[in-house]
Every structure is written in structure tokens, then in C-alpha cells.
Amino acid sequence: MEIIQMSMKLAIGFLFLFVFISILGKKLIDQFTPFHFISAIVLSELLGNAIYEERVPILHIFVAILIWGGLLSFLDYIGQKSLFLRKLFEGKPSMVIRNGxxxxxxxxxxxxxxxxxxxxLRQSEIFSIREVSFAFIEPNGSxxxxxKAKYQKTTLQDFNLPAFTIYLPITLISDGKLxxxxxxxxxxxxxxLNDQLLSKGIDKFENVLFAEWLEDDGMMIIPYRLM
Incomplete structure (x- = not known):
């Protein structure tokens, strides 16, 4: 009987989770914010504990998923109506690179x-910070x-240009460390390296957040400073 009861709980839990994910799936998967991450964890705990706890009847599984799903749907709805609550629940992007x-x-x-x-950046096929004009860290971590305009994607065929050598940028200083x-x-x-830094008015590499060398474009230096 215990196996039959657990199997029924699993089947019912799977069915209601399938319906729930179908309704809020895009929010829970494509835009996985901290709020949705916590919601998914709590929902999995509710279902897991209900399935393996013999004293929890099947009806309780239905009620728990229904209430939790209803709360998430309600908060998602009021988040669409209120900009303040939307920022509170979903967060907002952080501009980590501004004007290069x-x-x-x-x-x-x-x-x-x-x-x-x-x-x-490398996961976005960008191998040098110098290519970036603006960059945002989204609430889901992406x-x-x-x-920058000169690094916008074009092809050599667009201009009938011959192929040329591509160099990999080399990081020389990171977080003030050589x-x-x-x-x-x-x-x-x-x-x-010291000569390169002095040419930019920097007397020691400990004052540099990031420095990169690119063979055909020279040195890029980003000092520690308030934006």
C-alpha cells in the first residue's frame, strides 16, 4: 500500500508541476531571478516532503502546490502592475562597463x-574588454x-578584404596583481611594463585594475578609480 500511495503522490505531483511550469515556465527558466530561484526551491521541498512523508495525504499535495502556485501567480501579476515591486522581485541590471x-x-x-x-564576456564571444562600450549584468547573472562601433560584427566579404592574422589579447595585470x-x-x-604605465600617468601596477596587451592594438590600461 505504501508503494501504491507514493506512486499516486508522484503521479499527482508530476501532473500539477507540469501544469504549473507550463503557466510560469518562462519566468522560472528563461528569466531565473533570485525570487524565482527561491520559489523553485520551496516548491521542490514542498513536493518532496509530501511525497515521502507517509502521514501527508494526497489532498495536501494538491493544496500545497495550488496555494504556492497561486501566490507566485499573484506576485507575478502585481509585479507587472507596479514598477517598484517588479524591481523588488526581479532585480535590475547593473552597468559594469560604461563608455568603455x-x-x-x-x-x-x-x-x-x-x-x-x-x-x-568570452562566453559572449568577446575576448577583450576594449571591444565593449556598455555591459550589463542581468538579474539572472547573464x-x-x-x-564599440569599430568592433561591430561584419564580414571580410562585405568589403572584399583579404584575411589577416588574429591575435589573442593577453592579460598582464588583474586586480592590481602582475x-x-x-x-x-x-x-x-x-x-x-613600467614605461607603459608611466606613459598613462600611473606610477605602479598596484594602482591598475586591469591591463591587457594586444599585438596589433597595443596596451589597454584600466586604473582603479571611481566612475
Whole structure:
């Protein structure tokens, strides 16, 4: 009897979750905000505990999912009507790159460092910060990027141009720390790097948030500073 009862609970739970996800699926999957993340965890706990607890009748599973689904639907509805509640429930994007400059304060608010920002950019097929004009960290943790005009996607065929060599950008300084192996990889030394920094009015690499070398475009330096 216990196996039959558990099987019935699983079947009913699956059915109601299927209906629930069909209604709010886009919110729970495509726009997975902190609010929806917590909602999904609580819903899974409600269902899991109800299925494996023998004293919980099948009716309670139905009521729990119905009430929780109803609350989520109601909050989603009032979130559509109120801009304040929408920002409260879903959060708002953080501009971490503004006019080509990394906003270090916004980066810290997102609990991110420069390496994590680079990783997100690479996942968007952007291998250098210098290509970015504006970048936003969305509430679900993804990144949205607007490239600078000269880095907008075109093809060589558009202009009948010959192919050319593509160089990989090399990070030399990250969060005020020198990456010596990368400096050696481009056959440069600390004296050369100091000269590059001095040309930008920076006396030591500890004052640099990020520095990158690109063979055909030179050095890009982002100092620590308030935006």
C-alpha cells in the first residue's frame, strides 16, 4: 500500500508541476531571478516532503502546490502592475562597463572580480574588454553587451578584404596583481611594463585594475578609480 500511495503522490505531483511550469515556465527558466530561484526551491521541498512523508495525504499535495502556485501567480501579476515591486522581485541590471570603462564599484556590488567579468564576456564571444562600450549584468547573472562601433560584427566579404592574422589579447595585470607568466609570454619585462604605465600617468601596477596587451592594438590600461 505504501508503494501504491507514493506512486499516486508522484503521479499527482508530476501532473500539477507540469501544469504549473507550463503557466510560469518562462519566468522560472528563461528569466531565473533570485525570487524565482527561491520559489523553485520551496516548491521542490514542498513536493518532496509530501511525497515521502507517509502521514501527508494526497489532498495536501494538491493544496500545497495550488496555494504556492497561486501566490507566485499573484506576485507575478502585481509585479507587472507596479514598477517598484517588479524591481523588488526581479532585480535590475547593473552597468559594469560604461563608455568603455569598467565601473569597479558596480562590479563589487555584483560580487564579481575582473576575471569573472572576462569569463562572461568570452562566453559572449568577446575576448577583450576594449571591444565593449556598455555591459550589463542581468538579474539572472547573464551579461548583455553593446560593442564599440569599430568592433561591430561584419564580414571580410562585405568589403572584399583579404584575411589577416588574429591575435589573442593577453592579460598582464588583474586586480592590481602582475601576471608574470603572461608578461614573459609576450617577451616583455617589468621595465617595459613600467614605461607603459608611466606613459598613462600611473606610477605602479598596484594602482591598475586591469591591463591587457594586444599585438596589433597595443596596451589597454584600466586604473582603479571611481566612475
Amino acid at each position: 570603462q569598467v565601473d569597479y564599484q558596480q562590479l563589487k556590488k555584483c560580487r564579481m572580480n575582473i576575471n569573472q567579468l572576462q569569463s562572461l 551579461i548583455s553587451v553593446l560593442k 601576471i608574470k607568466e603572461n608578461l614573459e609570454e609576450i617577451n616583455k619585462d617589468i621595465h617595459w
